[in-house]
Amino acid sequence: MSYDEKKEKRQEASRTILDVFWSWVEETSALSTTNENLTKALNYAKNQKKYLETFLEDGRLPISNNSIRGKYQTLCHGKKSLAFC
Template sequence: MKQIAAIYKVEGLLSELSSEERQKQRQLTVKPLVDAFFAWVKQNQNTVLPKSETGKGFTYCLNQEKYLRVFLEDGNIPADNNAAEGSIRDFCIGKRNWHLIDTIDGAKTSAIIYSIAETAKANNLKPYNYFELLLTEIPKHMEDTNLDFLQDLLPCSEKLSLECKKTK
């Protein structure tokens, strides 16, 4: 736990850097800590029972090592997926309330709606206003074969109306 805490502590100091500088600093400061952590796990893997919680954790770390290290190569990739997990937390907590979604199509539709809403939030948009824009603009283009208009409706588009954007 101390090794993981040290990784997060150093990673936290890099949060204000540009992605390029963060990647460079990760190589200099975080990578040695990650290397030491995995070396320690490998060294101690046989000292714990494989079926114990610690043994399962060690096995998981070693099986996922390649993926757990991805953040070291790109300054835009977060060190963990806490933001993604946080964005779906409300849905997971409310899933008992979704008993009316009893078909595959209903589940797919629900997943699309939640994805759009959470993407809007992640891009500092007002979800209600963003949905209103999508539901107003997309029907205007139902006969179009050219879908270039969709670029202007993406959450990251500079052309989105001010009504969709949150004021800071």
């Protein structure tokens, strides 16, 4: 699939889901809660929205980093002293 086709598919498939997610984040953020972890996670999501949606704008970007992560985990297994592990 070309990069433009990927971008188009991502827009079709993910935009609605992300819109619902961001609505939920805004609604939940407006509620009063004592759960500090939830508040922290919601604030992080709001602050990173631009970056979390980057995959929608560029078909060259992978949606997941699992393939890269797997390569590094193989390299890092048993080598805890490496900075990137």
